[in-house]
Amino acid sequence: MDPVDPVREGTRSGGSAGTGTPAVRTAPTVPAPVRGEHTHAGPAPRRARTLVRRSSVRGQVLDALRTALVTGELRPGEVYSAPALGERFGVSATPVREAMQQLAQEGAVEVVPNRGFRVVERGARELAELAEIRALIEVPVLLRLARTVPAERWAELRPLAEATVRAAAAGSRATYAEADRAFHRAVLALAGNEQLVRIADDLHRRAQWPPAGGPAGRGRADLVADAREHTALLDALTAADPDLARTLIADHFTPGCRTP
Template structure:
């Protein structure tokens, strides 16, 4: 009997771990859905949304919605209003410009160093990320493009081998993507132009044309 009792403990632990994984998965899915809704303009800056109402919209309980909204609050996207819900904040043009400036200060020097030190053949590793961003832009899918854009920059910066750099750059990049000021929405033409810049940078680096690549990198962040 003692052996049987002991045998049940790991099974119970496994079930608890499974529940944690499932809950984390639901929260992640809700977080992705909320981010997509923000980029699509379905969640308006200045508006207040309740956890239960959003849970009903996504077919889940209010708990994973609140957890996802708390993550967005950490990213500066929403603010928590006790007993009311969450208000979507508005990024002013000035705030977006500040984020773009900080991103440039962080990423440009690293990318310029990589352009000079990484062998031309190694840049093939980032081609799939550039291609995915290009496909998302062509489809006009802002949410998909946001993910692909971050993935491209993550793939490039990953060549530096600095995990802390990736964490900081990812956070800044995500913060710069939403909410947009006022009623403005990302247009397909903007996505296509941005993706084309990615492809041009990779093409230059793959050919070992460091001078052109550096000019393109500076221009890319100058238009961010």
């Protein structure tokens, strides 16, 4: 299958479609669909294979679109057509439209009747509100975990923290966004509350979408500083230094200051 390479239909609010803007450079490729596994010797039912293929393509298109949102390739305020994106993906418009509908549920885009989907324009206030909600949810949990989780469990998270540092040093916003969320998910998972992890991860993802004007405000140095807070926090937790850990946790979740 052709590479997943979403491209803008290039219509800002009130503009016209089909301006031929550059393709999204950071989108991953869509490999051949994975066949379902079956325990019987005969061929798989046609419907089952179709469902696996459709779900696989839709999921990979969704991942590509999320990457494009984080990197700013899908620009706030612009409208994107499912057929145009589907043509670039080498798929029909259906999985693209379904992926866009999922993004609409997440608040990343909004439906524009008879035109496509417009990327939501986010202001500084909305991003600050998301950061505040994250702090209200995650900080109390982290403070409790700092008192109850043994040092060896914190040490197990070191590879995830170091992955965020490598991604930040490389300057890849998309890779850093994934690594950042993976680290926070692993930390919160220590609380044993799956609903907490799911809700916090959704809020974290929303906070990673850049504001109107693109991601220029958060450069490599900002990402590196953010990532190093992960390793510093693990150092404090591994050393059983709750006072330092409390300070680092509070700093990391300062509203409006930690939206990579």
